[in-house]
Amino acid sequence: MANIREIAKAAGVSITTVSRVLNGHPYVKEEKRKKVLETIERLEYARNMHAVHLSKGFSNMIGVVLPTISLPYFSELIEGIAEEAAKAGIHFALYQTNYQLEKEIFALEQLKQRQVDGLIFCSKAMSDEELLNWRETGPFILCQDSREQHFSTISIPHQEAFRCGLDFLIEKGHRKIAIGLARKNGVNSHFRLTAYKEALAAIGETYREDWVFERSLTITDGRKLFSEWSRMEEKPTAVFVANDQVSAGLYLEARHHNIDIPGKLAILSCDNQPISEVLGISTIEIKIKDMGRHAFRLLQKRISGHDPEKQIISYKLVKRLTV
Amino acid sequence: MANIREIAKAAGVSITTVSRVLNGHPYVKEEKRKKVLETIERLEYARNMHAVHLSKGFSNMIGVVLPTISLPYFSELIEGIAEEAAKAGIHFALYQTNYQLEKEIFALEQLKQRQVDGLIFCSKAMSDEELLNWRETGPFILCQDSREQHFSTISIPHQEAFRCGLDFLIEKGHRKIAIGLARKNGVNSHFRLTAYKEALAAIGETYREDWVFERSLTITDGRKLFSEWSRMEEKPTAVFVANDQVSAGLYLEARHHNIDIPGKLAILSCDNQPISEVLGISTIEIKIKDMGRHAFRLLQKRISGHDPEKQIISYKLVKRLTV
DNA sequence: CTGAAAGCGCTTACAG
DNA sequence: CTGAAAGCGCTTACAG
Numbered sequence: 131m132a133n134i135r136e137i138a139k140a141a142g143v144s145i146t147t148v149s150r151v152l153n154g155h156p157y158v159k160e161e162k163r164k165k166v167l168e169t170i171e172r173l174e175y176a177r178n179m180h181a182v183h184l185s186k187g188f189s190n191m192i193g194v195v196l197p198t199i200s201l202p203y204f205s206e207l208i209e210g211i212a213e214e215a216a217k218a219g220i221h222f223a224l225y226q227t228n229y230q231l232e233k234e235i236f237a238l239e240q241l242k243q244r245q246v247d248g249l250i251f252c253s254k255a256m257s258d259e260e261l262l263n264w265r266e267t268g269p270f271i272l273c274q275d276s277r278e279q280h281f282s283t284i285s286i287p288h289q290e291a292f293r294c295g296l297d298f299l300i301e302k303g304h305r306k307i308a309i310g311l312a313r314k315n316g317v318n319s320h321f322r323l324t325a326y327k328e329a330l331a332a333i334g335e336t337y338r339e340d341w342v343f344e345r346s347l348t349i350t351d352g353r354k355l356f357s358e359w360s361r362m363e364e365k366p367t368a369v370f371v372a373n374d375q376v377s378a379g380l381y382l383e384a385r386h387h388n389i390d391i392p393g394k395l396a397i398l399s400c401d402n403q404p405i406s407e408v409l410g411i412s413t414i415e416i417k418i419k420d421m422g423r424h425a426f427r428l429l430q431k432r433i434s435g436h437d438p439e440k441q442i443i444s445y446k447l448v449k450r451l452t453v
Numbered sequence: 454m455a456n457i458r459e460i461a462k463a464a465g466v467s468i469t470t471v472s473r474v475l476n477g478h479p480y481v482k483e484e485k486r487k488k489v490l491e492t493i494e495r496l497e498y499a500r501n502m503h504a505v506h507l508s509k510g511f512s513n514m515i516g517v518v519l520p521t522i523s524l525p526y527f528s529e530l531i532e533g534i535a536e537e538a539a540k541a542g543i544h545f546a547l548y549q550t551n552y553q554l555e556k557e558i559f560a561l562e563q564l565k566q567r568q569v570d571g572l573i574f575c576s577k578a579m580s581d582e583e584l585l586n587w588r589e590t591g592p593f594i595l596c597q598d599s600r601e602q603h604f605s606t607i608s609i610p611h612q613e614a615f616r617c618g619l620d621f622l623i624e625k626g627h628r629k630i631a632i633g634l635a636r637k638n639g640v641n642s643h644f645r646l647t648a649y650k651e652a653l654a655a656i657g658e659t660y661r662e663d664w665v666f667e668r669s670l671t672i673t674d675g676r677k678l679f680s681e682w683s684r685m686e687e688k689p690t691a692v693f694v695a696n697d698q699v700s701a702g703l704y705l706e707a708r709h710h711n712i713d714i715p716g717k718l719a720i721l722s723c724d725n726q727p728i729s730e731v732l733g734i735s736t737i738e739i740k741i742k743d744m745g746r747h748a749f750r751l752l753q754k755r756i757s758g759h760d761p762e763k764q765i766i767s768y769k770l771v772k773r774l775t776v
Numbered sequence: 777c778t779g780a781a782a783g784c785g786c787t788t789a790c791a792g
Numbered sequence: 793c794t795g796a797a798a799g800c801g802c803t804t805a806c807a808g
Contacts, residue, residue, distance in 0.1 A: 133800090144780075145779080
């Protein structure tokens with residue numbers, strides 16, 4: 131395929147001039163510009179971006195690190211990122227980790243090798259302390275809270291939001307409340323658990339470990355959660371789970387077994403995905419797509435040398451029929 | 454950041470030798486190899502991949518072109534692609550098009566500029582004829598059927614699969630059957646429509662345009678579909694829709710209005726996502742993730758110079774409670 | 777406004 | 793086994 135030298139020769143100008151036309155520089159006589167453009171068209175020339183990247187030192191590509199894309203939470207987050215990235219003419223590569231540390235390290239190595247200009251961690255397994263070691267490697271941001279001041283973060287105030295949901299349940303008369311968490315060791319789960327313990331303390335209930343369900347992420351997990359609930363001797367009257375997929379599974383399975391909702395079992399979740407609306411499930415709305423959009427802009431700022439900053443995304447209780 | 458020259462100097466060897474170590478070439482004295490590795494470690498050296506790509510002429514990165522990632526169909530497809538790509542140590546960039554022609558052209562231009570080594574079209578708006586003009590640009594494959602012999606394709610035999618679903622409905626006594634399609638002008642929709650017309654002809658029913666719902670993709674679309682159904686003077690007794698999201702929306706809304714399913718309204722869809730299992734919706738199972746895996750391998754073959762080939766993914770009728 | 781030349785950081789025949 | 797040198801295809805001060 132043609133390269134810049136051939137274009138220059140064919141158009142009867144210097145390589146420099148071709149490059150100027152390519153990059154939209156001013157100071158090129160209109161006549162020459164036309165000639166060059168014409169030649170490019172005729173020879174079907176396209177720049178070799180590898181050379182451009184080597185020369186310029188960056189690639190206009192960022193990396194998005196996440197456990198899996200098949201959860202609505204993450205695919206919405208990506209949508210938001212993708213939207214802003216497209217506007218800015220920036221590409222992105224996806225690094226699926228399944229929360230495996232080595233996959234996260236792999237992504238960081240890509241950053242080090244300049245494969246990408248920056249990284250967005252949608253969620254991670256690596257500890258903040260460990261990630262701190264990579265600080266000099268290149269710019270990255272987190273879509274979760276961190277007290278580490280060197281990290282730019284965008285997050286939902288999970289503790290506060292979760293507490294808001296718990297208080298709503300309590301206000302509705304519930305005292306026997308179980309919760310479902312996405313991961314055992316995630317940051318978000320940590321904050322939610324804290325909110326849970328605080329809320330229990332506030333109403334004088336004791337914390338029961340068997341009322342904290344873990345690894346609840348999918349519809350299928352929600353269905354399993356119902357089985358566990360129904361096998362319990364002493365049953366919680368309300369279950370507050372991590373996302374609408376879980377609540378959908380739980381709700382549908384419960385309905386299937388003719389459980390009175392919210393009479394016998396109240397259900398609350400987070401996200402406000404379409405499915406929760408169809409099913410009439412009460413939920414805490416989180417604007418995930420917005421978070422993705424902001425995440426991208428935040429990374430852009432870091433890439434262009436701004437100091438780290440912390441951003442917060444708002445949430446909102448959506449009352450429907452399951453509480 | 455350190456470059457290969459500094460490593461060479463610090464290790465007391467030539468640049469060539471460092472490169473050999475980096476690339477795992479044989480013929481490097483163990484002693485030197487160790488020394489180089491040590492130096493790399495000490496200086497925290499990482500290759501600048503832009504230079505590697507320029508030198509080698511490829512980037513180990515492919516592009517995945519798709520309308521949106523927030524539909525389960527596509528996110529599963531990506532999962533399959535991602536899985537194989539990770540095994541092969543290949544990255545991928547996502548190009549979301551929303552079926553906009555210029556976005557698809559953009560992706561093809563990236564290919565031309567060597568930004569990616571190849572392209573997987575998960576679904577596209579561009580016609581086969583137009584895409585044919587890009588044949589010389591670089592390797593790409595389609596995840597849909599095409600009679601164009603120059604394209605590698607992997608596909609579900611949509612016409613056959615859809616007919617299988619229709620025959621199942623007919624066998625159950627339905628004659629007034631409506632269908633829902635994802636897009637008006639998609640290839641898949643075309644095949645499904647053909648199957649529909651053939652099935653109607655086979656039972657001597659006339660084709661009614663108002664019984665073909667279009668743009669039915671999401672849960673919300675499924676709910677709308679129910680409203681349309683309920684407003685109809687003459688109601689179809691069965692609706693066969695494009696995916697489990699739509700059938701879920703339709704089913705839930707119908708249940709909400711106390712419609713007897715399948716007595717008053719039979720529902721069938723395609724995919725067999727978890728949600729169809731939870732709701733007990735009959736569906737045609739399509740192994741989308743498998744398709745993604747094979748799609749990646751198919752592209753790999755094209756990239757390494759193999760001739761185009763056509764692959765088919767199997768399907769299976771899953772009988773549950775809605776028919 | 778224009779061009780010759782150095783530089784980006786690798787890989788890889790080629791010669792030893 | 794090893795290294796000097798050419799080459800990948802651009803960009804960008806610098807000098808005019």
